[in-house]
Amino acid sequence: MSLDKNDVEKIAHLARLSIAEDDIPGYADNLSNILEMVEQMNAVDTDKVSPMAHPHDAFQRLREDVVTEENQREHFQKNAPEVENGLYLVPQVIE
C-alpha cells in the first residue's frame, strides 16, 4: 500500500496531529515503506486462525462495583495547563 499526500493528511487528521506541509512527503514515504514491510503477512493463509489479543488469552478481571479511589482533583490538576474552580479550561466550544 503506497500512501500519498492526501492519505497522510487524512490519517493525521484522524489522529489529531498537525504535520507541517514540508514534512508530509517524508511521512508518506516512510509510512508506505512500513506498510509494504507489514504486508508480508498477506502471504500467509490465516482463514482458520483465531486472532490473539492477549498473550495469555486472559479475560478481563472483574471486581465489585465499589469506590476504591479517593478524590484527588486538586492534586492531579497541578499538572494541568489551565484550570479554574476545579475545571479544565479549553478554547470556547459552544457559541
Next chain:
Amino acid sequence: MHSKTIAELADGLMKGDFSSEELTQNFLKRVKKFDPELNSFITISEEHAIAQAKAADEMISKGNATALTGIPFAQKDIFCTNGVKTTCGSKMLDNFIAPYDATVIHNFNQAGSVMLGKTNMDEFAMGSSNETSFYGSVKNPWDTSTVPGGSSGGSAAAVAARLVPASTGTDTGGSIRQPAALCGITGLKPTYGRVSRYGMIAFASSLDQAGTFTQTAEDAALMLNVMAGFDEKDSTSAEQSVPDYSANLKQDLKGLKIGLPKEYFNEGLNSDVAKVVEEAINEYKKMGAEIIDISLPNSHLSVPAYYVIAPAECSSNLSRFDGVRFGYRCDDPKDLEDLYKRSRGEGFGEEVKRRIMIGAYALSAGYYDAYYLKAQKIRRLISDDFTQAFKQVDVIMGPTSPEVAFKAGEKSNDPVSMYLSDIYTIATNLAGLPGMSVPCGFSNNMPVGLQIIGNHFDESRLLNVAHQYQQTTDWHVQMPEAYK
C-alpha cells in the same frame, strides 16, 4: 566499589564496610563525572537519593533491611515517580511531575532502596537506538560513536559504565534485551503480566513488560523478587504466585534441553556475532546441556505483525495526550481542534507521530481486517510455534541482536532498517514469553548478547541457566576501560 554487584554491595552494607549514604554519594559522583558525555540520565534526583540513603542506613542499623535496602538504582523515565519529573523521553511530558508512584517504584521504595535518578530512553519507548529521545541520544560506553540500543538505552548505558549498580527498563519488542546486548550487561524481560504495569506509561498494553538491567543473573533475581507479583491496580497483572527467584540459581544444567531455532541463525545474522553465540552454546554443552535443533517457522512474520499491533495500541494509548489535563499545550490555540492537533503535533517527536499514524491507519474503517485482525492472527501462529517448541525443549537460545552496536545516525533515517534490529526479540513479546540477554563475548571489541527464551512464568529457570553460564565465564564482569 562501583564495579560490585548488588549482592556484593548488600553484603558490604550488612557488614558495615560502608553506609548507604557513602555508596549513594560515590555513585552520584560517578554520574556527575561521566554522564555529561553519556547522557544516560534525564533527571538526577540527588536530594531524594540522599534522603532515601539515610532512611536505608537507619533500616539497616535497626535490623530491618531487605536484600535491596540501601542499594542505589536508576529507574527508566517511563515509571511514574511521585513528586519527580517523569518525561517518558518526550517534550509532551517535559513539565509532568508524576502525582503518584508506579507499583514498581512503590516496591523498590518499600524495600528501602535508593533512586539516583530517571534514565534516558527513546520517546515513549519507541526506538531501538535511544536516538528518538527529546533529551538527546545516549552514547554507548564501549564506543561513544555507537548507540546503546533502545528503547531503555539510558538504563543500559548507566549500568554498563557502572554509574549505578542496576536499573529498570521496559521491553515491548526488545527494549531491555537489545540494549543489554549492545552494552554488554545482563537484561531480563519477564513474562507478560509478571510485573505490574501500573504507573508505567503505556506504549502497547498487550506487549509492555518491566524488567531489569544488572551485571549478573544473580542480581536480576534479587530485583525480580521485589518487582514481581500480582497487582490489583493492573487489570492485566498475572494472578500467579511468586517463587524465590534466587532459590534455583545453583542448580546444575545436566540434561537441560536447549532449542536452537534455525530461523535465528539465518543470513540476516552477522557472521562474527554468530561465531560468538555458537561458542556460548558450546559452553552449555560442556555443562551437560543437550542441544536440539528446532524451528519457529513463522518468526519472519514477527516484525510485520508487531508493526501493526504495537502502533495500533500506541495510537489508542497516546490519545490521552490532548493538551487538556496534563502535559504539553500549544500556545494560543484558536479552537479545540487546533489545541489537540498542535499540542500533539508539537509535543510528539517524529517516530512517535509515525507510529500513531500507522496505528490510526491500521485501525481505521475499511483497513481493520486487513491489518489489525490479520496481525492478531499472525500473532497466534507465532505464539503456537513457541508452544510446539517448548514441548521439546526447556529453553530456546540464539543471538539477541543480529549485529553489535551500530553507529549513531546509521539507521535513524530508515525506520524499517531500525525495526529489523529487533528481529530476534519481538516474537517473544508477541507470545508473552520471558527472555534474557546475557553477555557472551565480543565482536570488533563490542559486546555480543546471548538471548535465552523461556516458557511462560519460567523466569527461575532462565535465571538459573544464565547464572550457571556466569559461573564459568567472565564476559559479564568486563567493563569499558574509560569507566574503570
